[in-house]
Amino acid sequence: MLEFLVSNQVSDFKTIFVGIIVESFPFIILGILVSAIFAVFVKDEFIYKFLPKNRFLKLPVLSLLGVFMPVCECGNVPVVRRFLKKKLSVAHSVTFLLAAPILNPITIFSTSQAFGWDSEILVYRILGGFIIANLVGLIVLITTNSDEDLLTEDFYKEVCDSHHHDHSHDKLRDTVSIFIKEFNEVMGMMLIGALIAAFTQIFIPRDIITQIGTNLPLSILAMMIMAFVVSICANVDAFFALSYANTFSKGSIVSFLTFGPMVDIKIFSMLKTTFKIKFLVYLTSIIALLSFILGILVNLLQ
Amino acid sequence: MIKRILNTYSLPVFSIFVIYLWRMNDLNLLIHPRYHLFTISSAIFSLIVSSIVIYKRVKDNQSEITNGSLVLVTIIIVLISGLSPLSSAVLGQRNDQLNVVINSQSDISNNQIFENNFDSFSLADWNYYFSITNNLESINNQKVILEGFFYEDEFILDEYFQLSRFVISCCAVDARPVGILVQKSELSSEYGLDDWLKIEGWLEIRDIDSRDQVVIIVDELKSINAPDNPYIE
Structure with missing residues (x-):
């Protein structure tokens, strides 16, 4: 037992685990800061003034907000929690959550650095991310009745209570109070997600996934599983994907680059603070299906 | 009581932990140097926020107990056992x-x-x-x-x-x-x-x-x- 605890596997597990947390930390802080400022200084009416009245038109507008949010997926979780507290519906908030990590300037820049500005992969990623986020938002909008059914009991209570706390005389106190609370909520779940992601990276042989790279449909599935397991930040995942570009089909690389920023072990764990597991499984299934179809379409176009 | 302390102080403790990793050169084992400035700035900013939390006596009574304690347990394990390069x-x-x-x-x-x-x-x-x-x-x-x-x-x-x-x-x-x-x-x-x-x-x-x-x-x-x-x- 002691031998195992001091083994290279445990030591590498620790390095990857802490690596994920430390790498995500500044993005989480940025996201929480935006969320806290948003909560205290931005009135609900202000948001609705800038969003179209039509609930379907709101989807593309929210999905494009990511262009102004240079934060990876971890940083968007607190922002989405704030959107929900500001009475934005689950469908609309989810559309932002899924699109923002892909349509943000840092992700676009890093993808261009890895694959080139004129690369089809960059175009497929941006278009695919935009379309999937909007389709998922639309499906949630049409198929769900009440947000209460989708949110965890605790978080739904917070959503209901949030309006009573919005007006205070000490805005600085309110901001830091939200900041510290969001940090505990999000970071706690982030640690659990990072723990699982690091464990799977060390103790589950990766070649089980990559050996199926030669089969076109299976290669798409393999890269999606890889994206889920590896939980790499959207801002740099293009470099990771590039190292598989020679062995995997273009479609599978595009599926990796769209599915990964939307759902992975780390994000799934963080979103458990907000959404019911049943809804998260439903959401993941739709995203997986659409990302898979995107991969197939890209392969067919080659 | 413990829950309140853990949740209130998890942010400053984690921020100090990140700065400690940087000072001990352990940040190199975890992230690319181009992200050091961004990470350390976030830790310093979080420390400033934390000092306001302490000054204003803000208490986080709402978060789950597991969250603050998870942060603390992680830090203790890393401090005791140390970090090494990937192998x-x-x-x-x-x-x-x-x-x-x-x-x-x-x-x-x-x-x-x-x-x-x-x-x-x-x-x-x-x-x-x-x-x-x-x-x-x-x-x-x-x-x-x-x-x-x-x-x-x-x-x-x-x-x-x-x-x-x-x-x-x-x-x-x-x-x-x-x-x-x-x-x-x-x-x-x-x-x-x-x-x-x-x-x-x-x-x-x-x-x-x-x-x-x-x-x-x-x-x-x-x-x-x-x-x-x-x-x-």
């Missing part, structure tokens, strides 16, 4: 990415190649060069001085080991291994898995597994500590 355990897992070339991550310029200026080449630079050259034979007998760690597995023939390092783009999660085979000799006999070595020798092209592969023949070999920045950027 053979991860390399074995990521063999499918071994020596995969990503052009943007080689420091070598066309001038260096043109002038045969190989002195400062790292394992990643050599790997890149092998992938672009049309004439591998031209580097036969080329002198090299390289640092890396000892790696071997069932896929490497018994008479060789691999001098290896990791290349990172962002953090330990995306680290990809690079390596060159080294001919085993008496000089290398006392070293094993994960030992860091500095090797002086020359390159030789050999037919291994029915393909041309580059092998280092050792002139001098010495054990070294893992560098402060063990990954190639």
Whole structure:
């Protein structure tokens, strides 16, 4: 037992685990800061003034907000929690959550650095991310009745209570109070997600996934599983994907680059603070299906 | 009471932990240096927020107890057991990415190649060069001085080991291994898995597994500590 605890596997597990947390930390802080400022200084009416009245038109507008949010997926979780507290519906908030990590300037820049500005992969990623986020938002909008059914009991209570706390005389106190609370909520779940992601990276042989790279449909599935397991930040995942570009089909690389920023072990764990597991499984299934179809379409176009 | 303390102080404690990692050079083991400034700035900003929390006597009574304690437990475990560079355990897992070339991550310029200026080449630079050259034979007998760690597995023939390092783009999660085979000799006999070595020798092209592969023949070999920045950027 002691031998195992001091083994290279445990030591590498620790390095990857802490690596994920430390790498995500500044993005989480940025996201929480935006969320806290948003909560205290931005009135609900202000948001609705800038969003179209039509609930379907709101989807593309929210999905494009990511262009102004240079934060990876971890940083968007607190922002989405704030959107929900500001009475934005689950469908609309989810559309932002899924699109923002892909349509943000840092992700676009890093993808261009890895694959080139004129690369089809960059175009497929941006278009695919935009379309999937909007389709998922639309499906949630049409198929769900009440947000209460989708949110965890605790978080739904917070959503209901949030309006009573919005007006205070000490805005600085309110901001830091939200900041510290969001940090505990999000970071706690982030640690659990990072723990699982690091464990799977060390103790589950990766070649089980990559050996199926030669089969076109299976290669798409393999890269999606890889994206889920590896939980790499959207801002740099293009470099990771590039190292598989020679062995995997273009479609599978595009599926990796769209599915990964939307759902992975780390994000799934963080979103458990907000959404019911049943809804998260439903959401993941739709995203997986659409990302898979995107991969197939890209392969067919080659 | 404990819940309140843990949740209220988890942010400043974690921020101090990040600054501690930076001061101890351990941040290099976790993330690419280009992210250091962003990470440290976030930690300093969080400390400022924390000081306002303490000054204003803000208490987080709402979060779950597990959250603040998880942060604390993580920090204690890392402080007690320490961190080390990624090693053979991860390399074995990521063999499918071994020596995969990503052009943007080689420091070598066309001038260096043109002038045969190989002195400062790292394992990643050599790997890149092998992938672009049309004439591998031209580097036969080329002198090299390289640092890396000892790696071997069932896929490497018994008479060789691999001098290896990791290349990172962002953090330990995306680290990809690079390596060159080294001919085993008496000089290398006392070293094993994960030992860091500095090797002086020359390159030789050999037919291994029915393909041309580059092998280092050792002139001098010495054990070294893992560098402060063990990954190639």
